Amino acid sequence: MTTNELLVSPIGLPEDSDLLDAYSRAVVSVVETVGPAVVSIVVGGRTESGRLGRMGAGSGVIIAPDGYVLTNSHVVHKASRLEASLTDGRTIGATLVGEDPGTDLAVIRLEASGLPSAALGDSSKLRVGQLVIAIGNPFGFQSTVSAGVVSALGRSLRGLTGRLIDNVIQTDVALNPGNSGGPLVDSRGHVIGINTAIIAMAQGISFAIPVDTAKWVVTELLGRGRVRRGYLGVAAQTRPLDRRLARAHALAATRAVEVTSVEPATPAAVAGLREGDLIVAAGGHSVASVDDLHRALVAAAIGVSMTLTVLRGPDQIDVQVTPTEMP
Numbered sequence: 001m002t003t004n005e006l007l008v009s010p011i012g013l014p015e016d017s018d019l020l021d022a023y024s025r026a027v028v029s030v031v032e033t034v035g036p037a038v039v040s041i042v043v044g045g046r047t048e049s050g051r052l053g054r055m056g057a058g059s060g061v062i063i064a065p066d067g068y069v070l071t072n073s074h075v076v077h078k079a080s081r082l083e084a085s086l087t088d089g090r091t092i093g094a095t096l097v098g099e100d101p102g103t104d105l106a107v108i109r110l111e112a113s114g115l116p117s118a119a120l121g122d123s124s125k126l127r128v129g130q131l132v133i134a135i136g137n138p139f140g141f142q143s144t145v146s147a148g149v150v151s152a153l154g155r156s157l158r159g160l161t162g163r164l165i166d167n168v169i170q171t172d173v174a175l176n177p178g179n180s181g182g183p184l185v186d187s188r189g190h191v192i193g194i195n196t197a198i199i200a201m202a203q204g205i206s207f208a209i210p211v212d213t214a215k216w217v218v219t220e221l222l223g224r225g226r227v228r229r230g231y232l233g234v235a236a237q238t239r240p241l242d243r244r245l246a247r248a249h250a251l252a253a254t255r256a257v258e259v260t261s262v263e264p265a266t267p268a269a270v271a272g273l274r275e276g277d278l279i280v281a282a283g284g285h286s287v288a289s290v291d292d293l294h295r296a297l298v299a300a301a302i303g304v305s306m307t308l309t310v311l312r313g314p315d316q317i318d319v320q321v322t323p324t325e326m327p
Contacts, residue, residue, distance in 0.1 A: 023131075026187045027147050030133045033189035035145075036087050036116040037062040038182060040137040041071060041094070041108070044081030055079065059136035059182030060108065061191060062117045063218070067092075067110035070214060071181030072196055073099040074160060076106050084110055087143055098221035101160045102229070103209060104196050105217045106181075118183060121190025123210035126150055126169065134173045134195055134206075136182030148173035148204075156291075157197060157207055164291045165209060169193045172204040184208040220299075230297030230323030233266020234259050234273060238289045241278070241311075249280075249316045255288040256280045256311065271321035274312065281309035297323055 039062060043055045058075030062068070069084065076082060082094040092110045099106035130150045138144050152170040159165050169184065175198045184193035193208030220227040239258045246253065256278040262268045279287050282296040283306045296306070301323045308319045 026131060027133055027145070030185050030187065030189045031135065031145050034061070034118045034133075034183060034185050034191070035135055035143055037118040038135045038137075038143065039069060039084040039086055039110075040140075040142050041069075041075055041181065042083045042085070043076060043079040044083070057137065057140060057178055058180045059178065059195070060084065061135075061181075061183040061194070062110070062115050063120060063191075065115050065117050066113045067094075067115055068097070068218075068222075069094065069108045069110060070183075070191075070194060070218065071106050071108060072194065073101045073104045073106045074196075075181045076108060077101065077160075082108055084108070085142065086115075098225045098227075100217050100221065100227040102163045102227065103165050103213055103217055104159050105194060105209060105214055107218055107221045118185075118191050119189065120211050120215060121186055121188070121192045123167075123169065123192045123212045126153060126186075126192060126210075128153060131187045132169075132171055132173060132192070133185045133187075134171075134175060134179060134182060135185065136175070136179035136195060138176035138178040140178060144179075146174040151205070155207065163294050165213070166295070167210050167213065168196075169208040169210055171206050171208065173206055174204075175206040228299040228302060229294075229326045230299070230301035231266070231326035232268040232273075232297065232321060232323055233263040234268045235261040235263075236279070236290050236293065239278075241280070245311060245314070248314070249311065251280055253280060253286055253288045257287055257290055257293050267321050267323055271308075271319050273308070273310070273319060273321070276312075277319075278311040279308055280311060280316075282306060297326075 039060045041058045041060050060069040060071035063070050085091045092112050094108045094110045097107040133147045155168040155170045156164045157168040182195050183191040186192050192211050195208045197207045199205050236257045241256045259277040305322050
């Protein structure tokens with residue numbers, strides 16, 4: 001029997017031990033590459049008694065040698081003091097560069113340079129079933145590694161502000177409190193997501209913000225200190241659309257966005273939007289929910305005239321509105 005025959009099963013497939021070795025090599029390589037760039041973040045602030053103390057902890061990943069760290073907004077929100085611990089034992093002070101609760105992402109900067117950093121990948125190329133590795137600090141256990149697969153793509157997750165975060169990555173990687181803000185990494189050692197949430201009482205269901213979203217947020221935070229979004233100045237709710245009204249105007253949608261109030265001296269007020277108006281399209285795209293309207297109000301919409309298609313009573317009208325930057 002030859003050496004090759006010893007390594008192959010009777011049906012011509014590699015032995016389980018060989019597959020496990022390949023899997024192990026991939027995970028070990030990723031940990032050795034990315035692990036030094038993962039930090040444990042300690043958050044200080046005022047406790048309920050009003051005293052300064054530790055508020056919480058999370059994880060982050062260094063994305064530039066001069067100390068820029070990507071993490072979750074909910075990890076650093078309202079922090080009055082930030083520190084980060086590296087795998088080499090150093091603890092370094094940090095400052096908040098900016099945060100975007102709408103995507104639950106934030107950037108902090110460590111007071112150091114020449115630091116190990118991780119490469120950002122391309123989350124648009126992810127495939128369901130692909131191997132992914134999470135590195136973080138669950139329950140304070142620093143540099144903890146867990147591995148799994150991409151369970152689903154294109155999920156939506158509601159952020160702290162109530163807005164939907166689109167294209168969220170679902171995995172079966174084991175996450176626990178303290179993993180928040182840590183990197184989700186592919187087998188090449190590229191960060192493809194930022195771990196952000198788990199579902200209480202569920203097993204094998206966790207979520208990460210895609211790195212393509214993170215790249216955009218980082219650019220906005222470093223360039224402007226904030227993420228810009230369009231603003232109309234209305235309160236609204238999603239409601240079913242009367243079938244007869246939909247048929248009368250040849251609308252395929254079964255729902256619309258009802259304007260419940262209009263703030264004075266806002267783009268909506270200037271455009272003449274009224275309480276009770278039903279928005280069915282924005283910028284030529286169908287609108288069937290408040291989330292659809294939020295998606296239309298991207299940064300590119302600020303200062304640019306947009307057509308809202310509105311049902312007002314039995315009539316369908318077009319309203320021209322120019323969004324401003326959200327306060």
